[in-house]
Structures are given as C-alpha cells and as structure tokens.
Amino acid sequence: MAGVEERVDPSQVSTVGGIDSEGQIIVENPATGREIGRVPEMSADEVVELARKARAAQPGWNALGFEGRARVLNRAQKWVIDNRDRIIETIVSETGKTYEDALIAEINYATSAFGFWAKNAPKFLGDERIKTSSPFVLGRKLVVRYQPLGLVGVIGPWNYPLTNSFGDCIPALAAGNAVILKPSEVTPLTSLLMAEGLRACGLPENVYQVATGRGETAQALIDQVDMVMFTGSTATGKKVMQRAAETLTPVSLELGGKDPMIVLSDADLERAANAAVYYSMQNGGQTCISVERVYVEEPVYDQFVAKVTEKARALRQGVPTGYGAIDIGAVTSPAQVDIIDSHVRDAESKGAKILVGGHKHGTGGANFYEPTVMVDVDHSMLAMTEETFGPTLPIMKVRDAEEAITLANDSPYGLSGSVWTKDVARGEAVARRVQSGAVDVNDAMLNYSALELPMGGWKASGLGTRHGAAGIRKYCAQQAILVTRFAPKRDVHMFPYKKSTGKLIGGMLKLIYGRGKRD
Numbered sequence: 008m009a010g011v012e013e014r015v016d017p018s019q020v021s022t023v024g025g026i027d028s029e030g031q032i033i034v035e036n037p038a039t040g041r042e043i044g045r046v047p048e049m050s051a052d053e054v055v056e057l058a059r060k061a062r063a064a065q066p067g068w069n070a071l072g073f074e075g076r077a078r079v080l081n082r083a084q085k086w087v088i089d090n091r092d093r094i095i096e097t098i099v100s101e102t103g104k105t106y107e108d109a110l111i112a113e114i115n116y117a118t119s120a121f122g123f124w125a126k127n128a129p130k131f132l133g134d135e136r137i138k139t140s141s142p143f144v145l146g147r148k149l150v151v152r153y154q155p156l157g158l159v160g161v162i163g164p165w166n167y168p169l170t171n172s173f174g175d176c177i178p179a180l181a182a183g184n185a186v187i188l189k190p191s192e193v194t195p196l197t198s199l200l201m202a203e204g205l206r207a208c209g210l211p212e213n214v215y216q217v218a219t220g221r222g223e224t225a226q227a228l229i230d231q232v233d234m235v236m237f238t239g240s241t242a243t244g245k246k247v248m249q250r251a252a253e254t255l256t257p258v259s260l261e262l263g264g265k266d267p268m269i270v271l272s273d274a275d276l277e278r279a280a281n282a283a284v285y286y287s288m289q290n291g292g293q294t295c296i297s298v299e300r301v302y303v304e305e306p307v308y309d310q311f312v313a314k315v316t317e318k319a320r321a322l323r324q325g326v327p328t329g330y331g332a333i334d335i336g337a338v339t340s341p342a343q344v345d346i347i348d349s350h351v352r353d354a355e356s357k358g359a360k361i362l363v364g365g366h367k368h369g370t371g372g373a374n375f376y377e378p379t380v381m382v383d384v385d386h387s388m389l390a391m392t393e394e395t396f397g398p399t400l401p402i403m404k405v406r407d408a409e410e411a412i413t414l415a416n417d418s419p420y421g422l423s424g425s426v427w428t429k430d431v432a433r434g435e436a437v438a439r440r441v442q443s444g445a446v447d448v449n450d451a452m453l454n455y456s457a458l459e460l461p462m463g464g465w466k467a468s469g470l471g472t473r474h475g476a477a478g479i480r481k482y483c484a485q486q487a488i489l490v491t492r493f494a495p496k497r498d499v500h501m502f503p504y505k506k507s508t509g510k511l512i513g514g515m516l517k518l519i520y521g522r523g524k525r526d
C-alpha cells in the first residue's frame with residue numbers, strides 16, 4: 008500500500024493527551040506523530056467561570072429572535088465555505104483523516120446544518136396551537152411553546168471534530184441557548200477555530216465557548232449546564248448520565264454502534280461490495296454509523312467476498328497530503344489502534360481468516376491500522392459484537408434473510424444498519440425488522456445527511472435523537488399554555504360538590520365515552 012511506513016512494535020505507539028510542564032494538553036497529528044498545538048486543561052473553577060459568562064450572554068442572544076440568530080448562522084455557513092481550506096487543514100492535522108473525508112463528512116455537514124437550523128428553528132420551535140377532545144377544556148386556547156433551556160453543554164468525540172462535536176452546537180444555538188463545547192482532548196483545535204469563525208460572523212461574545220480538557224473537565228461541565236449532549240462510547244455515556252443525575256440535568260446520548268449490513272442474494276453485488284468497503288472504511292472506519300459487520304446470503308457469499316477483497320486490497324493508506332493522495336488515513340486516537348488490533352487478534356485466535364490487512368503500523372508516534380477484511384467470523388468474536396471503530400470488515404455467511412435478521416439483532420447496540428436487495432419492498436420489510444434507530448435500503452449512512460430525519464440509537468446506542476424536530480426541541484423547555492377567555496363564574500366541577508354535579512358529569516361522560524366502539 009502506498010504511503011505505509013515501516014511496521015513498529017505496537018508498544019511504541021505514542022500515548023495521547025500528553026501534558027506539558029505548564030499543564031497544557033499537547034495535541035499531535037496522528038498521521039505523523041508531530042505536535043501541532045497545545046491547549047489548556049481547564050479546571051472545574053475555570054468551567055464555572057465559563058458558565059457564568061455564558062449565562063450572562065445568553066439572554067441577549069435569545070432576544071435576537073429566530074431572525075437575528077439565523078442571520079449569524081447563515082453568515083457562519085458562508086464563513087465555513089470561504090474558510091474551508093483552513094478548516095480542512097485543521098481537521099486533517101488533528102485527526103489524520105483524508106482531505107475527502109474532511110470535505111464530504113465535515114464541511115458538507117456543517118454548512119448544510121447551519122442553513123437547516125437557521126431555516127427550520129422557527130418551524131420546529133414556534134408556538135403550536137393544539138386542539139383537545141377533553142370536554143372540560145373545550146373553548147380554551149391551548150398552546151405548546153418552546154423556550155431555550157439556557158446553557159447547553161456539548162461533549163464531543165474525536166472522530167468528527169466539526170460534525171459530531173461542533174455540529175450539535177448549531178441547533179442548540181439556533182434555539183437561543185449559550186453553548187459550552189468540551190471537545191476531545193485529541194482534537195480540540197477545530198472547535199477553537201469555529202469560535203473564531205462565529206465571532207467573525209457576529210455571534211455575541213461568550214455565547215459559544217470551548218472548554219478544553221479531558222474527562223474531569225467534562226464532568227465539571229455537566230455540573231454547570233442545563234442540558235448535556237454527549238457523543239462517544241457507551242461506557243463514558245453511562246458516566247455522563249450518572250453525573251447528570253446528581254443535578255437532574257437532561258441528557259441526550261449518541262453512543263456506539265455495531266451496524267450490520269445484510270446482503271441478500273438478489274443484491275446488486277458490485278454496488279454492495281463498493282458500499283461495504285466504503286462505508287466500513289471511510290474516515291478510517293471511525294464513524295459511529297459505519298458498517299461494522301456484514302451478513303451475506305450463501306448463494307452470493309463467495310462472489311461478494313471476492314469483490315470486497317479485491318477492492319480493499321487496492322486501497323491506499325498513508326499520511327494525508329492533499330486530495331486524491333490516499334483513501335484511508337490514520338487512526339485518530341492512539342488508544343483506538345489497540346482496540347482495533349485486540350478485536351482482530353481475538354477473531355484470529357478463534358478461527359477467523361484474515362484476507363486483507365490485519366496489522367497496525369506507523370513510526371514516530373503515527374497511528375495506522377491496515378484496511379482489514381476477515382471471514383469465517385461468528386458471534387463468539389469481539390469483531391462481530393463490540394464496536395471496533397476501525398477500517399475492518401468482518402463478513403459472515405448466512406443461510407437466508409431470517410438468519411441475517413436474527414444475527415443483526417443479536418447485539419447490545421442498535422444505531423443503524425443496511426439491507427441490500429433489488430427487491431426494495433422486501434428490503435424495506437427486512438429493514439423494519441432490524442432493531443436500530445435507522446436502516447437504509449441499498450445505501451448506508453446516508454440517512455445522516457437528511458437532517459429532517461431523526462438520528463439516534465436504540466438499546467445501548469443511546470438516548471434521544473439529533474436532527475429533525477426532536478433534535479432541536481431537546482434543547483428547549485416545553486411549556487403548555489391554557490387560556491380561558493369566556494367562562495361562567497363557577498364551572499360545574501367546582502366546589503361546592505352537589506348531588507347534581509355527579510349526575511351531570513356522570514351523564515356527560517356516559518354520553519361521550521359510554522357508547523362503546525363498534526367492532
């Protein structure tokens with residue numbers, strides 16, 4: 008593979024989040040191991056101070072209304088386009104991903120999200136007039152309204168510093184909140200660059216702030232905010248929820264996934280094979296909704312494996328130097344290399360055959376894992392049951408669609424999945440039986456780009472959703488308003504209770520509900 012540097016002893020791989028003598032976090036380029044910046048590790052007291060400033064700034068931001076806020080967000084959309092080369096350089100240098108992954112999955116997302124929330128915030132958060140069927144309430148005006156919670160804390164991961172960390176700040180801001188983002192210690196620079204961008208677009212001071220630091224900084228942030236949006240591992244998600252429980256702070260959690268791909272025997276195998284390789288290894292496989300395991304019906308299994316193997320062997324991996332240079336970059340978090348390798352070694356020790364790749368490599372603190380294809384896998388192996396989050400593709404032969412569905416659902420996770428068949432009606436029927444928050448037919452991951460669709464996990468993959476109406480309402484307090492304009496001096500149900508009260512109300516209930524429904 009082009010660009011692959013000589014293999015190193017795995018124990019030589021650098022550790023992340025080194026701290027200098029002044030307590031600063033050292034940020035490294037995972038594709039080269041070189042230092043690219045230093046950021047403060049903020050203490051709990053510093054987080055308290057950020058929160059104080061955010062709360063002072065938030066009412067002014069909210070007072071701008073949807074239109075005023077949309078102006079800033081629309082300017083930010085253009086700012087991202089105008090400054091995309093600089094943003095991409097920052098993302099690539101702190102993640103080690105390809106320029107294409109930064110453009111397609113980050114710049115594209117952020118620009119689309121700025122426009123989407125600027126336009127749709129008033130639609131999703133405007134007052135809703137409600138009708139009621141309750142006889143007691145007839146004639147009253149009923150309204151549901153949304154108001155920003157105040158201060159939102161976003162805790163983000165390292166795989167998509169713009170899309171997953173910063174992206175969740177956009178709807179929170181559009182709703183009128185102030186936001187403090189705690190990016191991963193591994194990739195804090197993009198979040199800081201976005202602070203500069205938002206300032207240039209007219210966002211009032213302290214409405215968006217970045218709390219750089221590690222787990223302790225994140226825990227301190229949870230104590231200060233009115234709502235937490237977290238993306239990361241299921242294990243850390245549980246810690247977030249535990250801490251938030253102490254202050255009864257609501258959380259929305261987007262956690263790990265083990266997304267199954269089901270290939271039926273009538274699928275367009277060429278497209279399915281291209282998609283299997285792309286959606287398992289795009290962004291180095293470090294995507295919560297990447298294809299993590301494949302189930303292929305017996306009649307087409309050999310053909311599918313042959314196609315996938317050929318395509319995976321052709322992938323170029325190395326240091327990203329520009330568009331078209333490589334297909335797969337580095338593993339962003341050094342700790343992740345060992346997780347990936349432990350899954351591959353576990354599978355190998357239990358009888359899996361590695362057809363492509365299967366090793367970590369890199370020199371001088373660079374972290375890479377070879378694009379890897381495995382067969383003869385089963386559910387006794389971590390590679391088929393736990394999130395690998397790397398450029399790996401384990402493929403399992405199944406008797407039929409029923410077995411594929413059973414195995415797809417044999418997982419603690421339920422983030423998303425995909426079904427591949429030319430019979431789209433059958434594909435949709437199979438999709439409806441997969442236990443996950445999203446299922447694509449003849450596609451994978453693409454649902455994430457439709458910001459109108461809710462995106463969230465079932466089971467251990469999370470709580471709550473991003474995108475869609477619920478993706479912004481979660482940043483708001485909901486208030487029900489009831490207004491009575493015309494009413495008698497005393498309603499029939501008020502004191503004093505009289506014999507006639509029971510008779511009247513009983514009769515009314517019988518009249519309305521007592522007729523029974525026709526079979």
Ligand code: NDP
Binds near residue numbers: 189225
């Ligand atoms: P984490 O879930 O630990 O990290 C996510 C964020 O949480 C980071 O900002 C991290 O900070 C922060 N954090 C760490 N400890 C705490 C804590 N105690 N309380 C609150 N926040 C905390 O992910 P990892 O980096 O450890 O990755 C582990 C696994 O998570 C991966 O192997 C992958 O399976 C999964 N993952 C899933 C993602 C997704 O999109 N759903 C994204 C990334 C990872 P810091 O990084 O500074 O420690």
